[in-house]
Amino acid sequence: MTDIASAQIGTAAQAAEPEFRDFVALLKPRVMSLVVFTALAGMVAAPIAIHPVVALASLLCIAVGAGASGALNMWWDADIDARMSRTRNRPVPRGMIAPGEALGFGLGLSLISVLMLSIFANPLAAGLLAFTIFFYAVVYTMWLKRSTPQNIVIGGAAGAFPPMIAWAAVTGEVSSASVLMFLVIFVWTPPHFWALALFRNDDYARVGVPMMPVVAGEPATRRLIWLYTLALMPVTIAPAFTVAGGPIYLAVALVANAVFLHRAWRVARRGQDQAIGDGYRAEKKLFGVSILYLFALFGAFIADAVLRTVVVGIDWPVWF
Amino acid sequence: MRKDHEIHRRRRSRNLGLLAVLLCLIALLYFVTIVKMGANVGNPWG
Numbered sequence: 001m002t003d004i005a006s007a008q009i010g011t012a013a014q015a016a017e018p019e020f021r022d023f024v025a026l027l028k029p030r031v032m033s034l035v036v037f038t039a040l041a042g043m044v045a046a047p048i049a050i051h052p053v054v055a056l057a058s059l060l061c062i063a064v065g066a067g068a069s070g071a072l073n074m075w076w077d078a079d080i081d082a083r084m085s086r087t088r089n090r091p092v093p094r095g096m097i098a099p100g101e102a103l104g105f106g107l108g109l110s111l112i113s114v115l116m117l118s119i120f121a122n123p124l125a126a127g128l129l130a131f132t133i134f135f136y137a138v139v140y141t142m143w144l145k146r147s148t149p150q151n152i153v154i155g156g157a158a159g160a161f162p163p164m165i166a167w168a169a170v171t172g173e174v175s176s177a178s179v180l181m182f183l184v185i186f187v188w189t190p191p192h193f194w195a196l197a198l199f200r201n202d203d204y205a206r207v208g209v210p211m212m213p214v215v216a217g218e219p220a221t222r223r224l225i226w227l228y229t230l231a232l233m234p235v236t237i238a239p240a241f242t243v244a245g246g247p248i249y250l251a252v253a254l255v256a257n258a259v260f261l262h263r264a265w266r267v268a269r270r271g272q273d274q275a276i277g278d279g280y281r282a283e284k285k286l287f288g289v290s291i292l293y294l295f296a297l298f299g300a301f302i303a304d305a306v307l308r309t310v311v312v313g314i315d316w317p318v319w320f
Numbered sequence: 321m322r323k324d325h326e327i328h329r330r331r332r333s334r335n336l337g338l339l340a341v342l343l344c345l346i347a348l349l350y351f352v353t354i355v356k357m358g359a360n361v362g363n364p365w366g
Contacts, residue, residue: 017330020337053355057348120352 018101022091026074026102027067027109034294035066035162041298042163042181044305045244046170057120058169062162065113065129069158071106072137075099077145080207086200106137121169128168132161146208149215156189157182163298176320177242180235184297187235190228191264192290194221198267199280199287218272225286226268233257236297241319246304249297256296263289 039062043055050058074081074092082093091097097105110133118126140155148154160182167178197204197211198221204211213221236257240250263286275283308314 017327019330019333021333023334023337051355053351057352060348 016096018091018096022096023105025091026071026097026105027064028070028073029067031070031159032063032067034291035159036063037295038181038185038298039063039162039166041301042166042178043170045177045181045301046167047243048171050170054120055170058117058125059166061113061117061120062129062165062169064109065117065133066162068106068109068113069133069136071102071109072133073141075102075106076137076141078102080209083207084200084203086203110137117165117169122172124172124174125165125169128161128165132158132165135161146210149210149212151210152193153190156186156193159189160185175243177239177244180239180242180320181244181301183235184232184239185294187228187232188290188294191225191232192287192294194225194228195267195283195287195290197221198275198283218275222268222270226264229260229264232260238320239301241317243318244301244304246307246314246316248303248307249300252296252300252303256293259289260293 036059039059043050043059074090077087078090078092078099081087081090087093092099092102110130114126114130114133117129136155136158140151140158144151144155163181163185164174164178167181168174194212197213198218201211201213201218205214212224216224236253237250239245240253263282266282267286270282275281
């Protein structure tokens with residue numbers, strides 16, 4: 001954050017009195033809902049069962065850790081958030097919470113969530129959570145976001161860790177199934193964010209964040225969305241043949257991939273003029289579908305886990 | 321009677337929210353402790 005922007009935001013925040021909901025907003029609750037859901041899937045799909053109270057406590061730690069990294073992101077990015085229409089109503093740029101408060105809140109919750117997870121679950125899960133917070137706050141937010149168009153490609157790892165952390169909290173290890181769950185979110189992130197970046201291009205260009213459409217242009221971004229969507233196909237089919245997968249996951253993955261491919265193709269084959277003409281309808285649709293896509297895949301992991309509990313002795317191939 | 325200022329309302333919302341969070345945390349720590357102690361609960365030599 002620049003010194004001038006920091007001083008302006010700090011002055012505005014001195015006069016304000018934040019409400020409880022401002023601190024909740026600092027945790028990025030919508031991102032948190034995706035984190036909680038994917039972590040829940042990782043936890044339920046794991047081949048070992050833990051006590052529901054310990055599971056709930058661990059899930060809470062993962063959610064709070066994710067929220068803490070969101071607060072640190074909002075502290076660092078307050079200067080650009082204030083100039084983007086999507087983010088200008090966040091608590092720090094709005095002057096409701098002082099930057100220092102957001103920093104303290106984020107650091108405090110990071111520490112508490114990691115320590116508590118090490119007590120509730122195990123040191124491996126806590127270590128993975130600590131690394132995730134560090135990766136999102138430092139590697140992505142402070143370093144990659146403003147320096148390279150590959151920001152969300154590499155930074156996407158931070159959002160991909162929650163199911164792996166949850167799996168580690170239950171089993172105490174990292175397995176091929178949890179690595180594939182990680183890869184599903186990791187490869188999904190670029191087409192998801194680039195669809196958003198296409199119709200928010202002006203925002204990112206104005207604040208100088210080198211998102212792919214700003215740096216490489218719209219046609220190149222559309223091609224990359226298509227290529228990443230193709231790469232996503234095998235990555236999302238493979239988990240079906242792990243201990244976490246099953247027939248429901250395979251069926252859902254096949255249908256969801258067909259829908260995603262169709263939407264990505266519509267975005268890939270058209271040009272900027274057509275997109276401007278209909279207000280980036282196809283890009284907005286792809287963005288919306290991509291969120292449902294991830295919920296469907298991780299919902300299918302949960303459904304297969306329930307199926308394994310209800311129907312004992314399902315003969316399903318495990319290749320990975 | 322004095323009417324509450326907007327600042328007081330905001331402060332109360334924050335304090336009540338924090339109270340709820342702390343109570344939930346106490347309940348969580350209590351139940352996790354009971355679960356972790358497992359079968360030895362209530363037996364100091366267990």
